[in-house]
Amino acid sequence: MHGLINTAIQAFVGDAFGQAAWHSTLHRAGLWDAIGPDGFDALFVYDDAVTRALLDAAAAEVGRPAESLLEDLGTYLVSHPRTEALRRLLRFGGDSFTDFLRSLDDLRGRTRLAVPDLDLPDLCLRDLGGGRFLLIAADGPPGYGHVLMGALRALADDYGALAVLDHRGPGGGSCGESLLIEVHDPAFHAGRRFDLATAQEPP
Amino acid sequence: MTAAAVAITPAALDRLLPLYARLDAGTVLRGLGPTLARLLGAGALGQRLDAVFGLTHPARVRTAADLCHTTPLRLVLHGPVATPFKGVAVPLADGGALLNLSFGYRLQDAVRDHRLSGSDFAPTDLANEYLYLVEANTAILSEARRASDRLRGARALALEQALTDPLTGLRNRRGLDRALARLAASGQPFGLIHIDLDHFKRINDTLGHAAGDRVLAEVAARLKRAVRDADGVARLGGDEFVVLLPGLRGRARAGRVARRLLRDLERPLPLLPPAAPLSASLGVALWDGAGPAGAEALLLAADRALYRSKGTGRGRITVATPADTP
Numbered sequence: 001m002h003g004l005i006n007t008a009i010q011a012f013v014g015d016a017f018g019q020a021a022w023h024s025t026l027h028r029a030g031l032w033d034a035i036g037p038d039g040f041d042a043l044f045v046y047d048d049a050v051t052r053a054l055l056d057a058a059a060a061e062v063g064r065p066a067e068s069l070l071e072d073l074g075t076y077l078v079s080h081p082r083t084e085a086l087r088r089l090l091r092f093g094g095d096s097f098t099d100f101l102r103s104l105d106d107l108r109g110r111t112r113l114a115v116p117d118l119d120l121p122d123l124c125l126r127d128l129g130g131g132r133f134l135l136i137a138a139d140g141p142p143g144y145g146h147v148l149m150g151a152l153r154a155l156a157d158d159y160g161a162l163a164v165l166d167h168r169g170p171g172g173g174s175c176g177e178s179l180l181i182e183v184h185d186p187a188f189h190a191g192r193r194f195d196l197a198t199a200q201e202p203p
Numbered sequence: 204m205t206a207a208a209v210a211i212t213p214a215a216l217d218r219l220l221p222l223y224a225r226l227d228a229g230t231v232l233r234g235l236g237p238t239l240a241r242l243l244g245a246g247a248l249g250q251r252l253d254a255v256f257g258l259t260h261p262a263r264v265r266t267a268a269d270l271c272h273t274t275p276l277r278l279v280l281h282g283p284v285a286t287p288f289k290g291v292a293v294p295l296a297d298g299g300a301l302l303n304l305s306f307g308y309r310l311q312d313a314v315r316d317h318r319l320s321g322s323d324f325a326p327t328d329l330a331n332e333y334l335y336l337v338e339a340n341t342a343i344l345s346e347a348r349r350a351s352d353r354l355r356g357a358r359a360l361a362l363e364q365a366l367t368d369p370l371t372g373l374r375n376r377r378g379l380d381r382a383l384a385r386l387a388a389s390g391q392p393f394g395l396i397h398i399d400l401d402h403f404k405r406i407n408d409t410l411g412h413a414a415g416d417r418v419l420a421e422v423a424a425r426l427k428r429a430v431r432d433a434d435g436v437a438r439l440g441g442d443e444f445v446v447l448l449p450g451l452r453g454r455a456r457a458g459r460v461a462r463r464l465l466r467d468l469e470r471p472l473p474l475l476p477p478a479a480p481l482s483a484s485l486g487v488a489l490w491d492g493a494g495p496a497g498a499e500a501l502l503l504a505a506d507r508a509l510y511r512s513k514g515t516g517r518g519r520i521t522v523a524t525p526a527d528t529p
Contacts (some may be wrong), residue, residue, distance in 0.1 A: 043350055114343065196314045196320070
């Protein structure tokens with residue numbers, strides 16, 4: 001998987017559980033010699049087996065089931081200051097949370113635009129009416145739906161929307177995962193501010 | 204067959220072209236899209252185009268028709284923030300012109316300077332995608348820079364390790380070869396002293412290898428302290444060392460330097476019994492900076508001189524003669 005995914009897990013474990021826990025995770029996954037204290041290269045493409053080993057090791061290290069850890073990873077990616085750049089790129093998807101949901105069909109393409117060799121699984125949004133949506137990740141890696149759920153919950157809050165999300169397991173009659181999203185109020189509170197262009201960072 | 208003219212209300216025009224301006228034949232502003240209106244502020248309507256914008260291309264306009272002949276138009280907003288625009292103008296039936304503007308590649312600056320949001324652009328405008336791409340690009344570049352920095356650091360470390368003898372911290376054979384090649388290429392005269400410790404095997408055999416290693420480390424330290432910063436000290440492995448001395452000239456002087464080094468090495472060492480102090484055999488070779496020296500030839504000459512030191516009793520220095528260089 002793309003190094004960006006592995007560095008995301010690296011940042012999450014380090015920030016949420018401490019550097020010692022992260023180093024221990026690497027040791028458990030048998031990756032210490034290869035990756036070491038310097039960590040992953042964000043722009044390199046690693047073997048899928050590396051990410052699988054990493055997630056299993058992290059779950060074992062912190063003593064939590066993988067699904068719950070993945071959900072927290074999703075939340076972290078949207079709400080932690082370290083990953084503010086990612087949160088901003090996601091917010092470009094729409095002015096409101098509902099608009100954003102409708103842009104999820106394009107998430108794969110938008111991501112490829114930013115990082116050509118990062119190929120996310122396809123997402124398909126079904127509008128069930130009345131603010132209810134079914135989001136289907138047809139052939140993502142196991143656990144992708146949980147990361148999405150954590151991220152979408154945090155994004156709903158970021159937009160100021162009141163929404164309930166539920167993981168529905170395999171959906172759409174095919175393999176993969178699906179999420180049921182009920183947007184009760186897209187403008188429940190002000191949400192976090194998003195300016196189309198921010199002040200320039202000093203070089 | 205020409206298509207019929209399209210009648211469009213100002214409100215519809217506002218939705219499609221938030222950055223439009225309608226000018227009369229004399230280039231007076233008669234209508235503005237909502238975003239442009241906000242940018243120009245109250246009082247812009249009723250003014251001539253060149254009262255509100257600086258004209259870059261064309262430099263001057265008298266009539267609306269003048270605008271329609273140039274593509275793309277280049278204008279700059281008057282005022283504290285000189286936002287540049289590019290534009291295109293088309294003629295209207297009444298003799299005026301409809302001018303549509305865009306920010307071009309300076310879009311991000313314009314959005315920042317004027318606090319624009321998504322709703323200030325038409326829904327079909329690529330502003331959103333463009334700004335997304337700019338931010339994504341910046342984020343990826345900073346990741347790339349970080350990776351590049353780390354790589355450079357790792358490479359420097361790896362190179363350093365590849366050229367260093369781990370026991371003494373001196374240059375190893377590879378490091379010596381590089382330093383020697385640099386000196387030979389510089390055209391500067393220099394000297395080379397090959398040092399071989401005497402009876403070192405005996406030290407290892409009687410005191411053990413750990414003690415032997417400590418002796419080697421002490422020798423390295425003494426050599427480093429004895430020479431200048433510009434000089435190089437290398438360990439060739441075992442109990443052999445090489446000292447490089449840029450700028451060293453003259454056999455007499457070289458001999459003095461080598462004898463000084465030898466006396467320093469022979470100073471008592473706490474590890475060794477006083478009855479069997481450390482000593483070494485030295486071979487010195489010089490290059491005058493002009494002759495056809497190879498690094499190899501110089502090492503060979505120093506080696507021959509060293510051999511003579513060993514052969515004539517050890518614990519001494521020998522300076523190579525021209526005969527030692529083939």
